Amino acid sequence: MRFSASIAFALAAVAVAHPGEDHHDELEQRRSFEASAERLSLRHCAETLKARGVIERNIKRRSVLIEEHRRKRGIKKRDLEDVLNTDHNKTDLGYTPNTSAEILFAGQNSCVLTPEVTLGPYYVSGESVRRDLKEDQEGVDLILDYQIIDVTTCEPVPELYLEIWHCNSTGVYGGVNNQGNGNFDDKANINKTFGRGIQPTNEDGVAQFETLFPGHYVGRTTHIHLLAHANATLYQNKTLGNDIYSSHIGQTYFDQDLIDEVEALAPYNTNTQVQTTNARDGILAQAANQDYDPVVEWTLLGDTVAEGVFGWLAYGVNMTATEKVTPAVFRYEDGGHTNPNFGGDGPGGPGGPPPRDANTPEDKLNRGFLDKLLNPSRPSSLNGTASIILSAPPYSFKPSSVGLCYIATIIGVFLGTFFSGQIGDKLVLYPTRRNKGIYEPEYRLWIYGVLVLVVPGALLLWGVGAAHQIHWSGLLIAMGILGAAIAAGRQIPLSYCINSYTELGSDAIVTIILIRNTMSFAIGYGVTPWVAGMGYRNAFLVAAFVAMAQFSLAFVFIKYGKQLRLKSTASYFKYLEQVKNDGLIHQFDQITKPIGEASSRTQFGK
Numbered sequence: 142m143r144f145s146a147s148i149a150f151a152l153a154a155v156a157v158a159h160p161g162e163d164h165h166d167e168l169e170q171r172r173s174f175e176a177s178a179e180r181l182s183l184r185h186c187a188e189t190l191k192a193r194g195v196i197e198r199n200i201k202r203r204s205v206l207i208e209e210h211r212r213k214r215g216i217k218k219r220d221l222e223d224v225l226n227t228d229h230n231k232t233d234l235g236y237t238p239n240t241s242a243e244i245l246f247a248g249q250n251s252c253v254l255t256p257e258v259t260l261g262p263y264y265v266s267g268e269s270v271r272r273d274l275k276e277d278q279e280g281v282d283l284i285l286d287y288q289i290i291d292v293t294t295c296e297p298v299p300e301l302y303l304e305i306w307h308c309n310s311t312g313v314y315g316g317v318n319n320q321g322n323g324n325f326d327d328k329a330n331i332n333k334t335f336g337r338g339i340q341p342t343n344e345d346g347v348a349q350f351e352t353l354f355p356g357h358y359v360g361r362t363t364h365i366h367l368l369a370h371a372n373a374t375l376y377q378n379k380t381l382g383n384d385i386y387s388s389h390i391g392q393t394y395f396d397q398d399l400i401d402e403v404e405a406l407a408p409y410n411t412n413t414q415v416q417t418t419n420a421r422d423g424i425l426a427q428a429a430n431q432d433y434d435p436v437v438e439w440t441l442l443g444d445t446v447a448e449g450v451f452g453w454l455a456y457g458v459n460m461t462a463t464e465k466v467t468p469a470v471f472r473y474e475d476g477g478h479t480n481p482n483f484g485g486d487g488p489g490g491p492g493g494p495p496p497r498d499a500n501t502p503e504d505k506l507n508r509g510f511l512d513k514l515l516n517p518s519r520p521s522s523l524n525g526t527a528s529i530i531l532s533a534p535p536y537s538f539k540p541s542s543v544g545l546c547y548i549a550t551i552i553g554v555f556l557g558t559f560f561s562g563q564i565g566d567k568l569v570l571y572p573t574r575r576n577k578g579i580y581e582p583e584y585r586l587w588i589y590g591v592l593v594l595v596v597p598g599a600l601l602l603w604g605v606g607a608a609h610q611i612h613w614s615g616l617l618i619a620m621g622i623l624g625a626a627i628a629a630g631r632q633i634p635l636s637y638c639i640n641s642y643t644e645l646g647s648d649a650i651v652t653i654i655l656i657r658n659t660m661s662f663a664i665g666y667g668v669t670p671w672v673a674g675m676g677y678r679n680a681f682l683v684a685a686f687v688a689m690a691q692f693s694l695a696f697v698f699i700k701y702g703k704q705l706r707l708k709s710t711a712s713y714f715k716y717l718e719q720v721k722n723d724g725l726i727h728q729f730d731q732i733t734k735p736i737g738e739a740s741s742r743t744q745f746g747k
Contacts, residue, residue: 260390260466261366262483263306265316266383267472268337270302270375273351276335280310280353281403282442282449285393289346289369292457297346301458302370302381304339305350305393311412312358316477317470321359331470331477339370339381354395354403354450359414360530362422363400365393367456371463378474385466389458394425394436402446413679415608423537527620530607538613549617553624561588561629565636582640583702588633589695596626596692597685604681637698641706644717 275282285305289298308314313323315333323330336355340348357363369389373381397419403409404416419425425435435454442449470477531538531546538546569584603619631653638649698705 260368260468262319262469263308263314263317263322264366264368264466264468265306265337265470265472265477266385266466266468267380268304268306268316268334268339270339270341270379270381272338272340272349274305274336274338275351275353276333278309278335278353279408280356281406281409281446283352283354284442284449284451285350285352285365285437286451286453287342287348287350287367288453288455289342289348290455290457291460293459293461297342297344298369298458298460299342299344299346301342301346302339302373302375303342303348304337304368304370304381305352305365306337307352307355307365308358309336310353310356310408312356312414316472318479319469331479334472341375354409356409356412357400357404357414357416360417362417362419362425363395363403364422364425367391367393368466369456369458371460380472383468383471383473385468389456391456392424392435393452393454394419395439395452396436399439399446399450403450406447415678421535421610423535527616530616531613535610536613546613546617546620549621550624550627553621553626554628556621557625557628558632560625561632561636565633581703582637582706583699585633585636585640586695586699586702588629589692592626592629593689593692593695595622597689599623599626600681600685600688604684605678608678608681641702642713 315335318331342348437452437454439452531543572584573580599619599622639646
């Protein structure tokens with residue numbers, strides 16, 4: 142029974158989000174930067190930019206660019222009234238059909254790139270300088286026009302290399318092998334480069350990219366990562382190398398209405414990962430305030446989203462602030478190589494556990510979530526999902542707060558031990574008295590009648606509740622119940638084995654541990670990509686049904702357990718004779734009855 146409970150619990154515990162990202166660290170670093178920054182927007186630069194003709198050139202450049210891509214796609218030119226009568230979420234700006242092109246394209250919607258913000262676990266150094274990032278991926282075309290302005294001088298920053306990276310339409314980053322990032326067994330993914338590229342800024346501080354609208358993954362709204370290199374050198378292989386010393390870091394976001402339209406299209410609508418909206422993304426909430434707006438301004442390239450989107454945004458940088466970057470992966474001529482030192486030391490940093498080479502024995506063992514979950518005394522218990530869910534929006538718990546949440550699991554373990562032990566001893570008295578005082582080991586298995594309902598319910602509360610972002614107290618209740626299930630899942634089957642085959646108690650313990658550790662090693666290979674593909678909601682629904690089915694096996698032993706024990710009498714005593722001859726049992730002479738008969742004559746509770 143312990144084996145059955147273990148598998149059910151392990152199925153629910155595999156991480157499906159991007160576990161490397163520590164959203165709380167990024168929020169803290171953003172707050173720290175804001176507290177020390179002198180300029181948090183480009184508002185003070187408006188007059189300077191206009192006087193120097195930058196705004197006028199922005200209008201011309203963006204107008205030409207959008208028409209160029211419309212012609213490329215065979216889309217007819219749309220007049221201004223046609224564009225403005227389409228909902229582009231400009232209502233709050235008071236745009237009307239009479240709004241001039243100067244106002245439409247001159248808006249200096251802006252955000253500030255900070256040197257301290259976490260890169261996360263998906264930054265790859267050594268990417269190519271290129272404009273088109275689409276490769277063989279599918280999705281909605283996205284043309285981006287970024288402008289970089291020095292916040293101290295209000296001047297455009299030319300000859301600065303701007304790098305972006307983002308996931309594909311189904312929420313997978315190319316270039317990194319990481320738990321939860323698509324199919325973990327797809328080792329070729331570390332050599333993929335889609336959604337990644339670098340462009341130099343021109344004399345107006347502008348860099349342009351042609352890519353695909355990104356999808357989503359658990360815990361984050363749709364976004365694009367952005368890094369501005371300072372004092373970079375372009376090598377002959379069209380890269381900036383892997384020794385990156387300075388940067389400014391930020392993220393680009395999109396209107397929720399636009400995201401929703403894109404997500405309704407294929408292949409975005411095949412993504413089963415739970416979607417986080419803009420309103421629930423803690424990092425976006427911190428980035429968007431009265432000083433800057435990190436959401437791109439945009440317009441359609443055609444009549445529908447499917448025909449493509451053109452977006453533009455200005456970023457302010459402080460060119461005197463630089464920091465060393467620590468990538469998760471280095472890219473060389475022969476492909477990607479995981480950075481063994483990636484772990485969060487410094488501003489480029491942590492984003493949670495670093496990606497590792499999946500072929501190392503350490504990684505294979507660490508991916509055994511069964512072992513982690515079945516040992517509640519270890520701090521890593523439940524980390525497969527708890528640390529991801531509770532540290533991500535809308536909870537955004539600090540690491541210390543996530544640790545305190547395990548108190549619920551510890552309490553559950555004590556309650557589960559008490560329930561399956563002392564309470565279990567009292568519960569078996571009732572059927573024993575009905576059986577004229579004769580105790581059968583199967584009586585203890587009736588406790589599974591409670592677990593067969595409670596454990597699937599806890600799995601649903603934990604997984605589906607997290608998917609729907611319920612109040613954190615509900616998740617702690619689920620943690621407590623699952624902690625109790627861990628204890629009961631150990632104690633009940635072990636007690637059943639010892640009651641049935643008393644002399645083999647130590648053998649039973651060793652066998653159960655062996656099965657547990659073997660499965661913890663094996664399940665990580667199959668379950669991780671399966672759950673990653675299904676998403677939280679569907680994975681935990683399946684896990685709940687699997688748990689119910691496996692706990693229900695107890696009723697088979699309740700009905701037929703005694704018959705099985707009686708049939709095993711001869712082989713059991715033959716085995717005892719053998720181990721006695723080997724010197725492993727010293728009180729064999731006291732055993733005079735087959736186990737089926739001996740247990741039936743044990744009387745108590747009268």
